[in-house]
Amino acid sequence: VRLTPEEAWLYRHNGFIVGPERLSDELVGELNAEVDRQIADEVDPLVWKAHPADADHLFVNRVSDLLQRSPVFLEAAAHPAVLEPLESILGHNFDLLTNWHNHVMVRPGGSPRIKWHRGASLHSPMLVTVLIYLTESTVENGCVRMVPGSHVTPFGAATHLVDEPSREEAKKVPFHEHRLYRLSLPVPMPAGGILIFNDALFHGADVNRTGGDRRSMTLGYMAHDDHATSRPGPERLSVSGTHVYRGLSETQEEDLAKALPHYATGTAAREA
Numbered sequence: 001v002r003l004t005p006e007e008a009w010l011y012r013h014n015g016f017i018v019g020p021e022r023l024s025d026e027l028v029g030e031l032n033a034e035v036d037r038q039i040a041d042e043v044d045p046l047v048w049k050a051h052p053a054d055a056d057h058l059f060v061n062r063v064s065d066l067l068q069r070s071p072v073f074l075e076a077a078a079h080p081a082v083l084e085p086l087e088s089i090l091g092h093n094f095d096l097l098t099n100w101h102n103h104v105m106v107r108p109g110g111s112p113r114i115k116w117h118r119g120a121s122l123h124s125p126m127l128v129t130v131l132i133y134l135t136e137s138t139v140e141n142g143c144v145r146m147v148p149g150s151h152v153t154p155f156g157a158a159t160h161l162v163d164e165p166s167r168e169e170a171k172k173v174p175f176h177e178h179r180l181y182r183l184s185l186p187v188p189m190p191a192g193g194i195l196i197f198n199d200a201l202f203h204g205a206d207v208n209r210t211g212g213d214r215r216s217m218t219l220g221y222m223a224h225d226d227h228a229t230s231r232p233g234p235e236r237l238s239v240s241g242t243h244v245y246r247g248l249s250e251t252q253e254e255d256l257a258k259a260l261p262h263y264a265t266g267t268a269a270r271e272a
């Protein structure tokens with residue numbers, strides 16, 4: 001089911017929307033069973049952390065490189081309940097990223113808060129994050145909180161991923177005392193629910209005050225770049241439409257490469 005025009009407008013305005021459909025209990029059961037199996041077998045890459053209730057005990061906080069692990073994760077990521085609302089936001093031609101997000105996050109009871117942050121800078125082309133909930137997420141177990149409209153704010157530094165000059169500074173600010181807390185809304189979600197948000201939206205998550213785990217898949221999607229001259233590699237899976245090219249002709253590109261060799265050979269800088 002696609003978004004209605006009004007819902008698509010609200011997504012643009014607020015920067016997030018809850019998808020109209022959920023994944024079935026059966027598929028959510030399969031996804032959880034596969035996550036359990038990958039954790040039990042300690043299939044790398046996994047991110048381990050000290051358990052909030054017992055610092056000597058490690059738990060798996062993140063199951064990384066998800067789409068590479070089992071077709072069931074791709075089944076969820078390319079499910080019509082995910083792709084159809086995304087089509088209302090990204091248009092017909094878009095990709096699923098394997099080099100951003102692409103993980104399951106596990107937040108056991110007692111987990112501390114996740115600081116206020118955005119994933120992408122305001123200048124980046126729109127990256128849409130999708131959280132697929134594998135368990136129910138409630139205010140009590142520390143559901144995500146979103147700051148509506150913060151993906152288009154004209155204030156603050158557009159390149160900062162946190163509201164402070166650095167991530168270390170951001171970690172020092174108590175969650176509830178941060179000015180973004182007052183501007184945010186909690187977004188509780190059912191198991192199988194699909195939360196769609198602009199990666200540049202400020203968000204954070206509160207302490208998990210229950211004894212149970214909270215689990216979700218995190219995925220990233222972007223519209224196909226129809227001026228890219230080379231076909232994308234395995235870092236972008238074409239899950240909707242086709243890769244079209246609307247740029248200059250090959251001869252014009254060659255002329256440009258000769259005239260501007262520095263730009264033609266420029267390499268991307270990796271963020272520290």
Ligand SMILES: O=C(O)CCC(=O)C(=O)O
Binds near residue numbers: 114131142144
């Ligand atoms: O669901 C959550 O706990 C928040 C997830 C989050 O902050 C993120 O994916 O960047």
